[in-house]
Amino acid sequence: MANRPNILFICTDQQRGDSLGCTGAGWAVTPNLDRLAEQGALWRNCYVQNPVCSPSRASLFTGKYPSNHGLYANGVPLPAHQKMFTRTLADAGYDCGMIGKQHLAPCDTWRTEPRRDDGYRVFEWAHGPNHRALENDYHRWLRANHPTIYQDIFPDKGANENTEYSNRARTGTPIDHVPKEAHYSHWVAERAIDFIATDRTDQPFFLMANFFDPHHSFGAPKEFRDQIDADAIPEPKTTENELDQKPAPHRDYSTKSYGGTAPGFQDYTGEEIKEIRAQYWAMIALIDYEVGRILSALETAGLGDNTMVVFTSDHGEMLGNHQQLLKGPQLYDDLVRVPLIIKWPQHVPANSAFDDLVQWIDLPATLLDAASCARSTSGQGTSLMPAMRGTEYQARPFAITEFRDSGFPGDPALMTTMIRHADWKLIIWHGPPTSALARDGELYNLKDDPDELDNLYHNPAFYDQRQAMKRHMLNAMCETEDHSAL
């Protein structure tokens, strides 16, 4: 047990899988994350099990699909009997901490997220930079360290009391544009560096450093916006008549996001979308800068060699592609494929890359494996360590994502399921008895059509392929049931 690694788990919010230099975004300013990928393993096909925050994160913490952990939508608390893998790590002797956003319970109307049996010694929670719970640890830090900035943005009188303020903002809000030294992303790094520097003698640590960005509202400190060349970012991927061949709710979501409550793609001019994309990558540049500081601190403390570093995100962002913004029931790769980098010197070969289909629920299994903990009896994921160690590894042939009216509620409820199998992707828009909506679907060949523009679902020439994918979906639904008591 002496060689158990420290684990530094860095998780951003709403970051697309293709948003890094090392995953194809040549215009991204991500030198630190690109270097991290060079030093470890890059997983190019990592899928999350739900496209919005809270259900997706519950899958990470429990290792279960949303249909099994019970937190099927934002605003639903994780059922009390579900176990978190951080508890297992703590029981195994890890010093555990969580800094930033967690979202395993409702946080709307500035609710404070309650603690669970989570195993953390350190819990510095801030649901977001505009979230005005008194327990927002970022705000407490900001008030103590940058009182003028805090007072300017959140004055005693006249502060914005609208709880959906940042969701509905068309551009960045004031707190997004503060100098980097006062920014939420900087706070996460500062506190992570402090946690890493804690004297523990031989005790290993687990730290979850959860950035809020590049979540909307779309705004970043000017210093980082200045680093982004908006002209170098390609135009959003779509075709003129794309919405005509997609299930009808795509059109509603193109008009208004978040179940009709937030500005939609159609509310913006092309120039505005271009600026949104630039601000998005400015937020990522700031994250990269702060991740670089955390990784330096790790080296300074002499912990670089015996620390497993994971970088990932809870879901993606439409970012104007397919004439969509933000996130919701759309199960394009834009939303469900996320970055995944795992570095662990001497255990994970540098410069390794994997195209296997893996899922977010595999991460807790991987961390427990790296920490020499027993496999979770209830977790449904598979450790990725054997693949990275070059030992026997059988990749799951599919990845699955379940959206269960998980974002802002739809009327009728929107329920979608995605299965990726080999080069094919099937998305079902559920009808009765699951939803009152008319049943519809999407079928893409990701090899020929990686941008998912050509929906083959209703094309009679692909009838057999569609039925083959439905069989895969039904079999995957059977296989992904929680048979832990069987």
Added chain:
Amino acid sequence: MEQIGVLKMSKPNIILLMFDALSAEDINKHADNLPHITKLLQNSLTYRNCYAPSPQSGPARASLFTGLDMAAHGVWSDNIALPSHEVTLPEQFSKAGYATWLVGRRQLARTSHWTTEQFRPHEYDHLSWAHGPLHRSRQNAYLDWLSERAPAHYQEIFPEQPNADNTDIPPPVRAALRALPDELCFHSWVGAQIAHRLSSHTGDQPFFGVAGLVTGDDMGAPRDNGGSEVSECIDPQALKQADELVGKLMKEFASIPNNIILMTAARGTKASPEAHHMQDRSLHVPLAIYGTNRPVQDYSDIVSTIDIAPTLYELGQVKPPPRQQGVSVLSGNMRGWAFARLRHPKLAHQSALTYGRYKLIMNHAAGIADCYSLYDRDTDPDEADDLAQNPDHRDTLTDMVDIMIDARVALEDRTEPRIALF
């Protein structure tokens, strides 16, 4: 004061008459021998298309007692205990002020190796538990009764001490049990216990009683006509004895106004060793609600046994527990579909959807060419003519596959309340 009294009196006494394994097809087949069951079905709210969510007892009973699908309660196969955080019918009735009792089989926990079931706190005020006449737990109340009342018979049936590591029932034991006079049979014991419950009932508190009847081949029928690890075959003699009990209960209990019998079965049986596990014979069960001056009507809408718990809560005027997936069959808004799953650890996993005129069965271990079976329920009730490969039925198969996907998602556990937008 009088009004309060009236309200109080209006809560009915309810007996849940629950067969372990009895399909609607079994009742039809043996109808000549079942005058009382036939009469009850003809004078009830009768649901002719009621389906169990599993052909296995453990999962099906867990669903019936919780109003939840297996996807929510997690009891996927036999010998898995219902998780302690779920709420069962007797617990909720007890909380609502009912006296609760059980006579006979329960099966919400492991019973293999003649294990004594663990009961839950505040579940039953009174227990006369016996998993069946051949289950040799030391706590088997029927065997206690038999050994006291007829020691010679008992000694003849069980010449040896029970051995938890050898629970096969040899043919001579089965024969000796079947040779018992009717007044010593399992269902006579059940009847005597219920009579005792009724006579000691004071009337100032309503009761909810469960009579767990056993008519599968655990009753001693020779195991040569299809009993298997999953599904039992019917024992006609035990069924006939159960029919006598039903007649007795109709006369002595249900003749009193405001007393209700809900009769159903956890699951069906198996017709032959070759029979499909997901055929109607295994899943299609009786459901009838009977009582003096109660409505008599025959419904053909498809319902599920996960709808029984909400139905009983409505009959008993008991607030249901917060986690419920079933819908009361009294609501007039019946589901119209039923989904069943076989998730036995040693058998190929299978799913079945009954919807409208058709039934679709999927074998999850088979390839695209033979994973589906499709039957026309109207023209082929015996499920003999598989239409899945028939090009004339391609559109039906396509539709049924789509509905199966949606039905599967409809049964996921979304019982945790959404209390905020995010």
